[in-house]
Amino acid sequence: MKHIVTVLIAAGLVAAAPAHANLELAKKSNCLSCHAVDKKMVGPSFVDISKKYAGDKGAAKDLAAKIKSGSKGVWGQIPMPPNANVKDADIDALVKWILAGAK
DSSP, X not given: XXXXXXXXXXXXXXXXXXXXXXXXXXXXXXGGGTOOSSSOSSSOOHHHXXXXXXXXXXXXXHHHHHHHHOBOSSXXXXXXXXXXXXXXXXXXXXXXXXXXXXX
């Protein structure tokens, strides 16, 4: 019985854990089509995004909205297309990873 409870608790913790953001999640979410970790491509690098929004308390919410709905004019005239197919939990995890310097 004790073993069953341990397994159920572990399974619940795994299911409740947020998506782990890293380069693999960025690849899976198709972010690397336009962005790179440390150099400008079509869009800014994740490191540059992290630097631009450092200290901005509303950055996570703003970046999540830009990823989900798209944006234009923040980094130039090339628009960022909406990414409605990326799960909200993955977007939140990606934003946290990016704001932490994409490390």
